[in-house]
Amino acid sequence: MTHRVTRRTSLLLAAGLATSLATGLVSAPALAQEKVVRIGYQKYGTLILLKNKGLLEEKLKPLGYSVKWAEFPAGPQLLEALNAGAIDFGNTGEAPPVFAQAAGAPLIYVGYEPAAPQGEAILVPKDSPLKTVADLKGKTVALNKGSNVHFLLVKALEKAGVPYSDIKTAYLTPADARAAFERGSVDAWAIWDPFQAAAEKTIAARQLADGTGIVSNYQFYFSTKAFVDQAPQVVDAVLAGVAEIGAWVKANPKAAAETFSPLIGIPAPILEVALARQQYDVKPLTPQVAAEQQKVADAFFALGLIPKPIRIADALRAPKS
Template structure:
C-alpha cells in the first residue's frame, strides 16, 4: 500500500514543482503514445503530421512504456496530448494533474488479463491469496485485479503486489520470482505466444478496458481546433485499423519492434473506434475512482466531471 501512496505523493510533488512551466509553443504539439492503440497507428500512418504541417505545426511523438509514465509527463508539462487506459487518469486526477479527457475508445475487455505460467499450480483467482502478482503501478490492469479479487471474496491486501513495468514484469515472470502477472495487449499476446502463459481471466465482466485521450488543460483551452483535428484523425485511423488489419499489423510490428504473430493476435481481439465522453463513460470512470478511494489506493475523492473537455 505504501508504494501506491508514494506514487500519488510523487505525482503530486511533480505538479507542485511545475508552476513555472514554459508557455505553449504554437508551432509544435508533443504527443505521448504507447506501443499499441489507435494513437500508435495514427503515428505510423503519418496523416496527423500532414494535417498539422499544413497549419504550421510540427508533431513530436514520444513513446512511453505505460499510461502512468505518460500522464506523469503530461503533468510535468513534457507532452500536450496522450492516450492511456482507464486507470492511470484516476491516479493522475487524484494527484491534481492538469488533464482533461477529450475522447474515448471502444470497450476491449479481452485485451487485458491475469496470467500464470503454464505449469503453475494456481488455477483460479482465489489461489492468488498470499501470492506475488506483478503489475504496472497505476495502469489499466490495476482495476481488473481489484475487481477479480473482490468477486472471489478477497481484498487487495490479500495479495502481494509487485509493481513493475511490462519488460521488467516479463523478466520476473520468466524467473518465477512472481506468481502471476496482470498485463495488457500487445504484451499479453506476446506472453501467450512467447511464454505459453495460462489465462486465469480477462477483463470481461469486470471492466470495459477503454482507452482514453487526454490533453493538458492549458493546451486544450488554447487549441480547441487542434483537438478537433486530432479527434477526426483518430476516428479515421480507427476505421482504417478495422478495415485493414493485416496492414495494421505490419505497420505496428515494425514500429514497436514486436513479432508479427503477437501483434496480429492483439489486433484481432476487438474492434476499434473513438467516441465522445458520454454519461455512461463518466459513470464507469467514477466507479473506478470510488472503488480506489474505498480501498485506499487514492487519498481523496475525485469527480470525473471536473476534467471532461467541452462537457457542456
C-alpha cells in the same frame, strides 16, 4: 575605454541581427508560426500508427502546427509527463487518469475507445498450480502500478471474494514484469495486449481471467485544460486522425499487424490476435462511460490507492457550443 567597448559591442550586435534577418535565421513571422502539439504515445495503440503514417502532420499544417512525439513505457509515465507540462496530448487505459487527477494533473478527457475487456488479463505460467483468481490469496502479482490492469486486478479479486490486502504486488514495467514472470519471481502477471498475447503465444502463459464480465477496459484520450482552451481545433484534428487510423486498422488488420511488428518487436501473427481484441474507434465521452470511470476512482479511493476522492465530471471536456 568602457564607452568604446560598449559602443563597439552594440554595433556588432546590430550587424549580427541585420545579417540574421537577411538570411532568414531570425524573423518575427517564423517565430510566430512555431506552434507545436506534443503527443505522448506508447509502443502499441492507435497513436503510434498515427505517428508512423504521418497523417497528423498533414492535418495540422493548415492550422500552423507541427507535431513532436514522445514515447512512454506505459500510461502512468505518460500522464506524469502531461502533469509536468511536457506533453499536450496522449492516451491511456482507465486507471492512470484516476491517479493523475488525484495528483492534481490538469488533464481533460477528450475522447474514448469502446470497451475491450479481452485486451487485458491476469496470467500465470503454464505449469502453475493456480487455477482461479481466488488462488491468488497470499501470492505475488506483477503489474504496472496505476495502469489499466490495476483496476482489473482489484475487481477480479473482489469478484473472487479475496481482499486486495491478501495479495502481494510487485510494481514493474511490462518488460521487467515479463522477466520476473519467466524466472518465477512472481506468481502471476496482470498485463495488457500486445504483451498479453505475446506471453500467451510464446511461453504458453495461461489466463486466470481477462476483463470479460469484470471491467470494460476503455482507452481514453487526454489533453490539458490549457491546451484544450488554447487550441481546440488542434485537439479535434488529432482525434480525427485517430479515427482515420482506427478505421484503417479495422479494415486492414493483417497490414496493421505487419506495420506494428517492427515498431514493437513482436511477430505479426501475435499482433493479429491482440488487434482482434480491440475496437479502434474514438468517440466523445458519454454519461455512461463517465459514470463507469467514476467507479474506478471510487474503488481506488476506498482501497487507499489514491489520497483523496475525485470527480471525473471535473475533468470532462465542455460540450461544444
